[in-house]
Amino acid sequence: xxxxxxxIETLFDEYEKKKLSMEDIFFECIDLIKLHEFNKDFIFDLxxxxxxxxxxxxxxxxxxxxxFDQNKYALLIKNATKSLDKTKKLIxxxxxxxxxxxxxxxLHALKIKxxxxxxxxxxxxxxxxxxxxxxxxxxxxxxxNSDELFDIVYxxxxxxxxxxxxxxxxxxxxxxxxxxWTIETNKNNGYLIVNAIKTILNIxxxxxxxxxxxxxxxxxxxxxxxxxxxxIDKDAIKIIKNAWKEEFDNFDMTGYKLLLLLV
Amino acid sequence: MNNKxxxxxxxxxLQNEITYLKLAFSFFVNNEIDVKELKEILxxxxxxxxxxxxxxxxFSQKKFLKTEIYYIxxxxxxxxxxxxxxxxxxxxxxxxxxxxxxxxxxxLLIEYVNNINQLNITFYAAKFINxxxxxxxxxxxxxxxxxxxxxxxxxxxxxxxxxxxxGNEEIKKILKKVLKNNNFLYLxxxxxxxxxxxxxxxxxxxxxxxxxxxxxxxxxILNKEHFPFDKISKMETKINVLKNYDNYFTxxxxxxxxxxxxxxxxxxxxxxxxxxxxxxxxxxxxxxx
Numbered sequence: 397x398x399x400x401x402x403x404i405e406t407l408f409d410e411y412e413k414k415k416l417s418m419e420d421i422f423f424e425c426i427d428l429i430k431l432h433e434f435n436k437d438f439i440f441d442l443x444x445x446x447x448x449x450x451x452x453x454x455x456x457x458x459x460x461x462x463x464f465d466q467n468k469y470a471l472l473i474k475n476a477t478k479s480l481d482k483t484k485k486l487i488x489x490x491x492x493x494x495x496x497x498x499x500x501x502x503l504h505a506l507k508i509k510x511x512x513x514x515x516x517x518x519x520x521x522x523x524x525x526x527x528x529x530x531x532x533x534x535x536x537x538x539x540x541n542s543d544e545l546f547d548i549v550y551x552x553x554x555x556x557x558x559x560x561x562x563x564x565x566x567x568x569x570x571x572x573x574x575x576x577w578t579i580e581t582n583k584n585n586g587y588l589i590v591n592a593i594k595t596i597l598n599i600x601x602x603x604x605x606x607x608x609x610x611x612x613x614x615x616x617x618x619x620x621x622x623x624x625x626x627x628i629d630k631d632a633i634k635i636i637k638n639a640w641k642e643e644f645d646n647f648d649m650t651g652y653k654l655l656l657l658l659v
Numbered sequence: 660m661n662n663k664x665x666x667x668x669x670x671x672x673l674q675n676e677i678t679y680l681k682l683a684f685s686f687f688v689n690n691e692i693d694v695k696e697l698k699e700i701l702x703x704x705x706x707x708x709x710x711x712x713x714x715x716x717x718f719s720q721k722k723f724l725k726t727e728i729y730y731i732x733x734x735x736x737x738x739x740x741x742x743x744x745x746x747x748x749x750x751x752x753x754x755x756x757x758x759x760x761x762x763x764x765x766x767l768l769i770e771y772v773n774n775i776n777q778l779n780i781t782f783y784a785a786k787f788i789n790x791x792x793x794x795x796x797x798x799x800x801x802x803x804x805x806x807x808x809x810x811x812x813x814x815x816x817x818x819x820x821x822x823x824x825x826g827n828e829e830i831k832k833i834l835k836k837v838l839k840n841n842n843f844l845y846l847x848x849x850x851x852x853x854x855x856x857x858x859x860x861x862x863x864x865x866x867x868x869x870x871x872x873x874x875x876x877x878x879x880i881l882n883k884e885h886f887p888f889d890k891i892s893k894m895e896t897k898i899n900v901l902k903n904y905d906n907y908f909t910x911x912x913x914x915x916x917x918x919x920x921x922x923x924x925x926x927x928x929x930x931x932x933x934x935x936x937x938x939x940x941x942x943x944x945x946x947x948x
Contacts, residue, residue, distance in 0.1 A: 415690045422731075429733060450688055450721025453729040453740075598928045619917065622940035645882050654928040657879060658936055 402428070404445050418451060429455060440560075462492040469498075470607035476505040477531065483510040490557035496566060497600040499557035500573050503533035504587070506556070516552050524548075537577040565647055571636050572652040575659075578629035588614040589624055596621050599651030625659050633659050664696050668703055677753065677767060679704055684724040694720060709749075726750050726771070744774035748884055755787045765792035773845045778856045779880050779930065781846060785815035788844065795843065805830050814844065819864045822857060851923045858916045859931040862938075865907050873897045874904055878937065880930030905938050913938065 407428075411421050425442060432438040436457050443454045472489050476482040483506060490499050509528035511517045517524055523545055527535055532552065539545040553561035553570070560566050576593065580586035591605045591613035605612045616624060637656065647653055671682045680701065687697045694713070701708065712723060726747045732739045754771060757764035765788060772784040789812060790796055796803040802817075805827060811817050821831050838846040847853055859880075863871055875881045877898045883891050916935065926932055 412690055417691065418689045426733060426738070430735075434733075448718055450718050450725070452688070452725055452727055453731055456730055456732045458732075598925075618920070618936075619939045621936055645879070645884075649879065649928050649930065651928045653879075654933050654936075657930075657933040 402431075404441055408445055408449060412449075418453075421451065422453060425455065434458070459494060461494050462489075464493055464495070464498065464603070466603055466606065469604075473502060473505045473607070477507045480510050480513055483507065484514060487514070487516075487556050491555075494557050494559070496558045496561075496569065498604055499553070500570070501591075501594075501600055501604045503536065504531045506532040508532060508535055511552060516555055518548065521545075521548070533577065537574045540574060564643055568640055568643070568647055569650065569652040571639065572655055575628050575632055575636055575655075578632050579624075579627045582629070583627060585614075586627070588612065589616065589627065592616045593621065593624055593655070594651065597651035597654050599655070622658060625655065628659060661696070663692065664699050667692065667700055671700075672703065675763070676704055676706065677750075677757070677764070680706055680753070681724065681726075688721050724750055744771070744776070746775055746777070746780055746885060748888065751784075751885075752887060755784075758787060758792065759789065760792075762792045765789065769793075769844050776845070778846075778853060779875075780885070781844060782815070782856065782860050783875075783881060783885065785818060785844060786813050788814040790814060790817065793843065795837065799833055799837070801830060801833060818857075819861065823861045823864050852926060852929075855916075855919060855923065855926050856929075856931050858919055859934055862908055862912060862916065863934075865912065866904060867907070870897075870901060870904060873901055874934065875930070877901060878930045878934040880934060908938070 408421075411424065416424070425446070428442065429439060436459075439455050439457050443457075446454060469489065472482065472486045474482075476486045486502065486505060490502060507528070508517065508524060508530050511532060512519055512524065512528065523542075524535075532549075535545075536549050536552075539549045550561065558566060558570075561570065576590045579590050579593075583589065592615070594600045595602045595605065595613055596616075596618045602611075602613070640656075644653070644656070667683070667686055671679050674682060683697060683700045686692045686700075687694070692700070694717075698708070708723075712720060715723070724747060726744060728743050728745060730741050730743065732741075751768075751771070754764055754768040758768045768784065769788065772781055775781075790806055791812075793814075795814075796806060805811075806817060809820060811820055818834070821827070821834060835848050837843050838848060848857065863874060863880075866874060872881070872886065873894055876883070876886065876894055883895075886894060917939075920926065920935065
């Protein structure tokens with residue numbers, strides 16, 4: 397958590413002690429945001445406090461994001477596993493786009509050895525050093541079973557286009573992505589089925605899986621989607637459903653949430 | 660009674676009950692009065708909040724009647740804002756209860772639902788709109804005659820009568836027009852997602868009454884927060900024993916929906932789609948497609 401010039405909670409306690417009106421608090425917030433130079437993390441935390449304390453306004457966070465370009469992305473992801481420079485450029489692109497769906501669709505193209513070289517993963521970790529030739533997608537989801545590695549590996553997501561990876565709503569989506577990954581571990585070319593599921597359930601747009609006029613997703617009928625969802629590891633489903641039982645209802649309806657309703 | 664309370668009462672006492680309630684709450688959220696003073700002000704109009712309100716923490720109390728969120732787009736020298744109306748359980752059922760026998764509150768309910776602008780809520784609220792409390796039967800003689808002939812009471816039943824029971828085509832045309840103009844519940848029946856949701860609502864209509872809402876809760880067409888609080892725990896236990904709901908649908912009825920989905924690809928993730936896929940799994944082998 398960043399440290400700000402002021403402590404938001406303490407300040408709001410004072411406002412309420414002084415019985416400031418909502419309008420006064422609104423203008424105080426504007427001054428605070430300007431004082432913090434429109435820092436996104438600050439606005440995020442301020443909105444959190446406003447919501448928690450029952451005020452009915454929120455400040456929009458301006459995301460100056462690049463628009464997705466299919467051709468540019470195709471060039472970047474091609475052979476990224478073979479080149480440190482291409483990996484670096486792909487990561488830069490993911491950070492500019494800041495679409496968690498694109499990041500999650502690109503994890504397989506990031507090699508552990510390059511993430512270590514780019515200082516996104518520690519250099520002196522024995523376990524990771526043994527896995528240098530592996531891709532980040534496999535290592536991330538396999539690390540769900542490893543207390544040692546999980547935090548270190550998971551945190552990389554924050555630097556590759558998912559800055560809020562540790563917040564509950566995002567962690568939920570990544571956990572469901574892990575469920576999809578279990579299909580890949582059990583089936584040859586399972587990733588084609590996973591991508592097809594993602595397009596049918598609107599988890600990610602089709603364009604993210606089309607490169608050089610080739611579709612990297614299986615052609616399966618949406619009517620049979622539940623048959624394909626049956627390929628997901630049953631034990632993993634139980635664990636994830638249980639973990640999110642309390643908060644599930646509060647999440648926005650996304651393709652990830654829809655998936656969990658169907659399994 | 661203190662002066663502050665008296666001042667506030669003088670400002671707002673001529674308003675209708677729901678506006679009085681909203682204004683009283685706005686003073687509370689604005690840090691001008693505390694909970695005790697809020698209760699006093701509401702007592703003047705004999706408005707009672709449920710007991711559990713008083714055991715909530717202060718911040719939850721402030722959010723109790725929240726029906727709008729303002730989104731501020733702040734620039735260096737200025738700001739713009741948009742207002743989003745949100746579903747509030749207490750407010751919604753307050754209007755529903757008052758609207759049962761009252762035209763003004765029926766209008767307010769319709770206005771609130773239109774402002775929320777979410778299909779699942781619109782269809783749900785349609786059940787609570789008593790046609791006798793609306794101008795529909797006055798403005799459209801054909802609808803009045805149709806409603807009287809078929810003993811239809813609320814708007815949801817009228818919609819289902821037309822679309823499920825394949826009622827009168829003329830009435831259907833009039834209804835489509837009515838639903839697009841500004842004086843009644845708003846539904847754009849030319850919109851793809853609306854059409855899809857209506858297809859699924861028609862399927863749900865075929866279920867026994869006691870499981871309709873359970874199915875909606877199970878597939879998150881509606882959430883817990885949309886139902887009356889005292890009914891939720893019973894509904895949740897019933898979800899666990901819900902089975903064979905697909906037996907109520909003929910293959911013909913399902914095929915209509917399948918054909919629609921096959922022609923329209925981009926339906927966003929939502930509870931209606933979850934229910935649809937669940938049905939597809941159960942009926943998979945029987946359907947010809």
